[in-house]
Amino acid sequence: xxxxxxxxxxxxxxxxxxxxxxxxxxxVVALRDINLDISSGEYLAxxxxxxxxxxxxxxxxxxxxxxxxxxxxxxxRSLSGRTVADIARTIGYAxxxxxxxxxxxxxxxxxxxxxxxxxxxxxxxxxxxxxxIEAMNLESHRKTPPLSMRLGERRRVSIASVIAMDPxxxxxxxxTTGLDAQESSELLxxxxxxxxxxxxxxxxxxxxxxxxxxxxxxxxMSQGRVLLDSDPRGAFSDPELLRQSNLxxxxxxxxxxxxxxxxxxxxxxxxxxxxxxxxRERGGP
Amino acid sequence: xxxxDLQDVRFKHRGSDxxxxxxxxxxxxxxxxxxxxxxxxxxxxTICMLSNGLIPHALPxxxxxxxxxxxxxxxxxxxxxxxxxxxxxxxxPESQLFCMSVEEEVAFGPExxxxxxxxxxxxVEWALELVGMKGYNDRSPFSLSGGQKQxxxxxxxxxxxxxMLVLDEPAYALDPVGxxxxxxxxxxxKERYGMTVVLAERDAEEAVAFSDxxxxxxxxxxxxxGPPRIVLREPSRLRNVGVTPPQLSEVAALLNARLMTTENSxxxxxxxxxxxxxxxxxxxxxxxx
Numbered sequence: 053x054x055x056x057x058x059x060x061x062x063x064x065x066x067x068x069x070x071x072x073x074x075x076x077x078x079x080v081v082a083l084r085d086i087n088l089d090i091s092s093g094e095y096l097a098x099x100x101x102x103x104x105x106x107x108x109x110x111x112x113x114x115x116x117x118x119x120x121x122x123x124x125x126x127x128x129r130s131l132s133g134r135t136v137a138d139i140a141r142t143i144g145y146a147x148x149x150x151x152x153x154x155x156x157x158x159x160x161x162x163x164x165x166x167x168x169x170x171x172x173x174x175x176x177x178x179x180x181x182x183x184x185i186e187a188m189n190l191e192s193h194r195k196t197p198p199l200s201m202r203l204g205e206r207r208r209v210s211i212a213s214v215i216a217m218d219p220x221x222x223x224x225x226x227x228t229t230g231l232d233a234q235e236s237s238e239l240l241x242x243x244x245x246x247x248x249x250x251x252x253x254x255x256x257x258x259x260x261x262x263x264x265x266x267x268x269x270x271x272x273m274s275q276g277r278v279l280l281d282s283d284p285r286g287a288f289s290d291p292e293l294l295r296q297s298n299l300x301x302x303x304x305x306x307x308x309x310x311x312x313x314x315x316x317x318x319x320x321x322x323x324x325x326x327x328x329x330x331x332r333e334r335g336g337p
Numbered sequence: 338x339x340x341x342d343l344q345d346v347r348f349k350h351r352g353s354d355x356x357x358x359x360x361x362x363x364x365x366x367x368x369x370x371x372x373x374x375x376x377x378x379x380x381x382x383t384i385c386m387l388s389n390g391l392i393p394h395a396l397p398x399x400x401x402x403x404x405x406x407x408x409x410x411x412x413x414x415x416x417x418x419x420x421x422x423x424x425x426x427x428x429x430p431e432s433q434l435f436c437m438s439v440e441e442e443v444a445f446g447p448e449x450x451x452x453x454x455x456x457x458x459x460x461v462e463w464a465l466e467l468v469g470m471k472g473y474n475d476r477s478p479f480s481l482s483g484g485q486k487q488x489x490x491x492x493x494x495x496x497x498x499x500x501m502l503v504l505d506e507p508a509y510a511l512d513p514v515g516x517x518x519x520x521x522x523x524x525x526x527k528e529r530y531g532m533t534v535v536l537a538e539r540d541a542e543e544a545v546a547f548s549d550x551x552x553x554x555x556x557x558x559x560x561x562x563g564p565p566r567i568v569l570r571e572p573s574r575l576r577n578v579g580v581t582p583p584q585l586s587e588v589a590a591l592l593n594a595r596l597m598t599t600e601n602s603x604x605x606x607x608x609x610x611x612x613x614x615x616x617x618x619x620x621x622x623x624x625x626x
Contacts, residue, residue: 101512102483202377230509232376232539233581258512261584300513303542303606304584310610314617323587331595333617335624 064092066142066221066252067113071122074108074276082108084276086122090254092220095247097255097263099287100273101298106256107148109273110223113254115139127220141170144219148226148256150210154198159190159209162198166217184216188242204235211239221252228262240266260302264288264321272297285319338408340501340533341365341388346402348383348392357383359557361402365535367500370527372544373537374568375554376579381537383557385505388535389423390416407500421450424494424502428509430478430486439465439481439489440474446497464492467530468522484515488522501533502526508543516543523547542583545569546604553578566602585609 067090074083082105090096100106111117112124115136124131127142147153156162163184167177185191188208193201198209207227214222224243228236244266247253255267263270263284270287272280274297280287287294288305301309308320314333320326341364348358358380365371373381386392393400394416404411407422427433436442443461452460465471468488473481478489487507494502504523508516520543526532527547538544541551551568553561555578561568569575572582572590588609589601603609 101514204377230377232579233576234376234579260513261581295514298512298514300517302584304588306606307585307588307609307613310606311613311617314614323584323591326588327591327595330592330613330617334620 065089065125066092066127068125069113069122070125072109072112072119072124073121074105074112074117075120076108082276083112086276086278088271088278088281090221090252092252093247093250094269095244095253095255095267096269096271097257097267097284098271098273099257099260099263099297099299101258104273104297105276106273107225108276110145110225110254110256113221114143114145114223116145137170140166140217140219142219143221143223144214144217145223146207146211146214146225146227148229150203150206151199153210153213154206157197158195159185159198159201159212160194162209163190163213163216166213170217180216180218184212187215187246188212189238203230204232204239207231208239208242215246219251221254222246223254223256225256226258227255228257228259236262258299260288260294260299260305264302264305272299274298284321288321289318338367339364339405340367340369340407341535342403342405343384343387344403346387346400346404348387348398348400350396350398353398356557357398358387361557361559363552363559363562365501365533367533368531370523370532370534370547370549371536371552372541372548372550372565373535373552373554374539374541374575374580375537376539378556379554379578380557381539381554382505385425385503385535385537387411388501388503389419389425390414391425420446420499421497422500424491424497424499426487426490426494426502426504426507428506430483430490430510433490433493434478434486437477438474439470439476439478439492442478442489443492443496446493450497460496460498461492464495467495467525468492469518482515483511484518487511487515487519491519491522501535503535505537506539507536508538520544540581541565541569542581545583545586553580555579565604570602 069086069088072083072086075081098106112119115131131139154162156165163181167180188211190208190212198206243253267284270282270284271278272287279297280293288301291301291309294301304323304326305321308316308326309318312318316329320329343361343363346358346361347356349356373384375381387404390411406419434442440461443464444457447457447460468491470488478486508519524547526534536544545565548565551565552559553568560578569586572587575582585603589603592601593599
């Protein structure tokens with residue numbers, strides 16, 4: 053079962069995207085007319101196969117790329133004319149490869165860099181660094197060189213360095229690639245806690261099991277367009293549509309789909325739920 | 338003679354005080370498809386690199402115990418000598434591809450062995466057909482999708498006509514459809530060509546359906562070894578060694594627990610569908626519905 057989570061008020065739009073198109077230099081059209089509203093406190097997954105445009109979309113939200121046409125509004129203000137540093141106060145972005153982000157000689161320096169760069173007073177910096185290091189369980193690594201750490205740890209450092217700037221939104225690009233089962237579940241538990249504390253979390257991924265377990269809303273992308281915007285159940289109940297985006301529902305969703313003639317609901321997303329539904333067919337105690 | 342024979346092997350990288358392999362015995366028979374399953378640091382990549390001599394020749398260290406590849410002692414023969422015996426495929430296809438065209442890429446290995454022109458062409462066509470990339474000869478490897486690139490990397494290994502293929506997390510960088518393409522090629526290699534395959538994975542979801550044997554590893558040791566149905570029977574045990582259990586194993590284990598049986602065990606969606614449908618229909622008959 054998916055644990056019950058409190059419904060968050062969806063009134064405040066933190067990100068609003070209107071008619072966004074993006075064409076790379078050289079003419080590759082990566083985004084075609086994206087319209088998307090994301091509310092404060094959401095836990096959203098943007099999914100799609102390699103080349104579907106999901107990372108390009110993320111980089112248009114954090115200002116690393118600028119729309120060819122259309123508009124991205126963050127925190128009520130258009131990104132047009134705003135610097136990447138200014139946007140970074142609201143939107144934190146952790147790269148798929150943490151090594152693209154890490155360059156300092158200790159974890160503490162790495163995590164300090166962001167808030168120091170944003171010009172916070174010293175006392176404030178110390179507080180933000182401490183909070184970020186605690187959130188990612190890096191207390192014992194303060195003096196460790198990031199590049200000597202394991203991939204799972206380096207990813208936590210890269211996320212801590214983003215959290216330290218205290219952004220309202222955290223965008224994580226394929227955060228579990230290269231992590232094993234235990235490292236992944238530890239990281240995701242930390243992200244869930246941040247979401248419960250009010251942060252908006254946006255996962256960019258093609259890991260469908262991850263989406264099924266964690267995201268509350270799924271935006272499916274294919275060839276630079278939004279193909280579907282729904283909760284995970286809705287997304288997984290249509291395997292054909294997912295395949296158009298080079299995705300494949302998790303095996304348990306596929307199985308539920310095949311068992312639908314027996315009256316099993318198509319929108320089952322966990323083994324526990326599926327077995328519950330099968331046992332209902334047996335009836336009795 | 339076995340494809341791979343490891344007896345009580347211990348290995349420590351030079352400069353490290355940690356045994357990456359800590360007493361591993363593992364035999365792979367010719368024609369067998371073996372999946373090494375384990376989390377990061379379990380030792381599965383070390384076994385891959387031992388199986389063509391990259392360890393100890395390119396990555397030196399303290400190697401103890403016996404390692405034989407098709408009967409040849411790994412310490413006494415070079416990586417080049419093993420290159421016609423063992424084909425290797427890594428996580429990232431980009432790290433392996435470097436030619437301007439798919440054909441050059443696949444021809445590169447045998448060309449270096451001075452294989453005659455006509456045979457070279459035959460080998461390239463055979464390898465490309467095997468991985469479902471026939472007709473892509475003139476394409477640039479860099480214009481291909483992730484799944485296609487990884488299939489070209491496999492073709493480049495196959496064109497050496499190896500007796501064994503070793504793949505270290507080949508689906509790592511692929512999207513779900515790329516993964517399906519890759520695993521259908523691996524299934525073909527087994528079912529149509531009887532190729533000896535050693536596959537290292539940290540997630541067994543797709544590979545269980547056609548592996549002859551799963552070798553479960555943790556911290557440089559073999560924890561369990563046997564047919565997928567046996568090794569994957571208890572999802573909790575997999576979680577304990579840091580491996581995500583296949584969802585279908587979870588469904589089977591939960592059903593067994595609720596029905597107080599041990600009979601359920603599913604390796605494919607189709608198999609699960611058949612078994613569950615039969616069960617549900619039988620329940621309905623009993624209830625007279």
